[in-house]
Amino acid sequence: MSDKKEYMHQSIAQAVRDHGVDIMFGLVGDANLFMANHFVNGCGGKLVPAAHEGGSVLMALAYTQSAGKIGVATVTQGPGLTNCFTALREGVVARRPMILLCGDTPVTAAFHPQNIDQREVVKATGAGFEQVQSPQTAARDVANAFFRAHKERRPIVVNIPSDFMWAEVEHQSVVFPRPSVAGVITEGTVHEEAIGMIASAKRPLILAGSGAVAAKENLIALSERMEAPLATTLKGTGLFAGHPNNIGYFGTLSTAEAYDVIGAADCVIVFGAWMHFLTTDRGELLKGKRVIQVNNNPSDIGTFYQPDAVLIADAAKTADNIIYWLDEAEIQPTGFSTELPAHNIATHPKGDPNKAKPGFINFEYALDRLNETLPKDRIMLTDGGRFITEVWCRVDVPDPKSFHMSDNFAAIGQGMQQAIGAAHGAPTRPVVLFTGDGGFMMGGMNEFNTAVRTNCDLIVIVCNDSAYGAEHIQMIDRQMDPALTEFQWPSFAKVAQSLGGQAVEVTSPYELETAIEAIKNRKGPIMVELKLDANNVPRMRM
Template identity: 30%
Template sequence: MALHVFEHLADCFAAEQVDTCFALLGDANMNFAAALAQRGTRMIYVRHEHCAVAAASAYARKAGKVGIATVTCGPGLTQVLTALPAAVRARLPLVIFAGEAPIGSAWYNQGLEQAPFVTACGARYHRLHHVPRMAEAIRDAFVEAQQDRVPVVIGVPFDLQAKTLDAALPRPAPSAEILPALAPLPPHPDAVPTLAARINAARRVVIMAGLGAADSGAAGACRALAERTGALLCTTLPARGLFHGEPYCLGVAGGFSSTLARGLFAEADLVLAFGCRLTQHNLDKGKLFPAADIVQIDVAPRAVSQGLVAARHHLRGDARLTAEALVAATEPRPGWRSPALARAIAEAPADTASFPPEEDVLDPRDVVAALDAALPRGWQMVNSSGHCSFFFAHMKRPHAEFLTIREFGAIGNGISYAMGVAAARPGDTVVMFDGDGSLLMHVQELETFRRHGLNILICVLNDGAYGSEIHKLRDEGLPEDGAVFGRTDLAAIARGFGIGGERVTDLAALPALIEAFARRGGAAVWDFPVSDRVVSPVIRRAHPGGHSGTEHPVSLEGLL
């Protein structure tokens, strides 16, 4: 039988061991997608192109593989222009098959110059117009995505895809066979004593770990270094939970830091940043460590990051190997660790502010605490963006069970990220935390959950508004009409899509609801009506007049 070019393309993807693809079909990609499915790839057919790319992003992070998506040309591609920069900034390896308008037509109504859209997002675009080189170009796209940790979009005109080949074309060795197997980079021997001397001279050390530390397996070595030097631990937001269970871990560093953590960070005189980009968020725009020298320990340290000269000192090396070398080179001492401080870390709430009580609505912080206490260990958690994301970021869950991707700050991604995690961990239950405004942006994907049998529970903090915006408008004394839309009955909407739906007003009922959901499985939306007057610390600091809460600073007396 004659082999079509689209079948040859599908063979090239199959040679890369692609096991899952998120897709929305159109003229420029449907033949390719059908052929890919015939070759054994699991296809998850979404209802919006944005969701295909966003789901592939979460799949890439959770599975540790290249995320794969396919959309059609023209409007199919332009729909993904929020998901693409989010993946770029999170440094996620994706390969996206987008098709192109027919090359043989003088005019096509969905045709446009696709490359500028993609490259404007920071992703890469490759036109595949020469059939004999297509196999090598696809292999190279997988190499590029993995080496540079970047999304790569492939465009192939769909009339070219429909052509038949006279004979099967040879395929090159797949990316897995040619990517270099790099050994971890040890620190230079001369650099270790210099940094060890700096650590020995410091009084209050903080060790901050990012995804680079997680990827290198440095959690244990960082714990050992912290114990030896009396340092406190923390993580970046994407690596949250890396030190789960550690009594001297302060949680997330940055804009999402707890009240106690911010107070302690202000007293630090040395910060060791292992395997993390020093960003506007994890340094809270340079305000988080006002008295500390910062040392960046990374395989590729940078002088300037997001406009900040963040670190005064740098050491190039693998996070795990460097931490291990420093354990051997530093002097043991208690640092600022004490039983009193451990108790304070264990007992202090993430947010100490109080707000006037309201009838018929819940405090979002109480909802999060109740969910954290009742949800089983081992379930996969997914945190979205938006005002509510601060509260969920402080759940006591290990890094391997909690996904956060919010480098672009876009709401509306949570439902897609939950699909990606469910595809990467098909035997697990996924719990997604979101706000009502964010969920409603892509609520159509509830039907995708049902159709594909995805085991996902969505917990929504429903304040009837775009949370961040109403607090900012209140601070500025402006009308909030455009940010308030009422408390949509999200449970009824979920039932309309054929999945479970519950409106939860009594937190004491959560254990029974969770037990019933665990037995039943499937998908469901739980709608928690929450106050729109409880404002996260992130918003309070930037917009102090937009709330009626009372701040309660944490005293460090007796802790230092």
């Protein structure tokens, strides 16, 4: 224990550093200013100053994924917290651990103008709440928040009354061991029934989600042993890219040929996925099939679909165990994967550059060209909007951890902030963000300058159809006037330039090549504005 007297705001900053955190995202106010200052000037940390409090939370969420360690944000009291409501909910739905250090109004100032019941605000989002009980317990309260974030896989808000900030304390480093789940293999009747279903399958298929990423090689070995096709959920995107048994997505994002393969399967072995209703096409893809779900998280079971057998177990060890029993029983390979076409059925047909009116670029063609020419080691994020499913189907990522969804809560306008967090979490890799015009106006514009100020290697593709596209097509389908969904936005390219970045507007294949060249020669954040015809953007594959 140190005998040096410190103030509580210094102890909290040091407690964060004690957990190996060297970067924090935030917006300072009078309830968190001194803590943030000490984190930078007393602890040698770095603060990335966001333009909006919610942006700081979103940056920390993406940092968690790209850096592989807990992201931390800080905001001030009252409106500082309420501005984070949607972002916190995004983190809860995404099941992304992070820490939000939030100042609170003084306990002794009941009529403070920024006073609000912060516990109830946080509770409504589904995030965890950790109250700093006293100046003397502050470091331990912070440590408990980190422990809970890992354990509960959600944001934890540390609530810090501002009248504690200058209380004298003796800082003591407290770091709790990170909770871990031992990898297990099931046994008993359910295990035997599941193995029996797999062994008797004539056309088995292996489906992997984000919870099976670490088991990639084990699942490939199982696929080759059984001669079973490989598929992934959206969050498992890219896991089996390049393998001859890979058919790409399982679900509404599948190609027509992959959909046929899925339809022919009689057994689906699901690893590390919770079987979202879009993954199963609302159950249609699993009709008439035996389904075995392997997951080490019991809360994932039965959320959307009730499988025939459930194994609460480690994906890698279970895949190896299945191979063992198939070998013991001398079960022959099924030959199902040998029926796959020689060409890659995970790839959607190429876009046609001629299918666009003058003044617009064909969206599918533009995505195909960008996929070919964007940096190969990219991290990719998508904001919410009508355009996203076409991006998912046409733009590759190196591996699932390089793919970020920013709209788990189905809220648009969160992509730019998460792209900045991802860029700081993996500073040696380029980050590509696909966002819509509505999303850019809602949340992207105010943080693009943050990307410039902090020198992110960020490539922003704005898919601009001058409309809220999903709503636009609904109005058209019902033969209604879509005027309420249409907008005359400013030039996003010029806006990006005024915010300090590079930018190119694209209305033709020729201008697209100019943009591609500009991306290759970028000096900092760059925006490419794709001008799209609102009546000629592919429908969402939902």
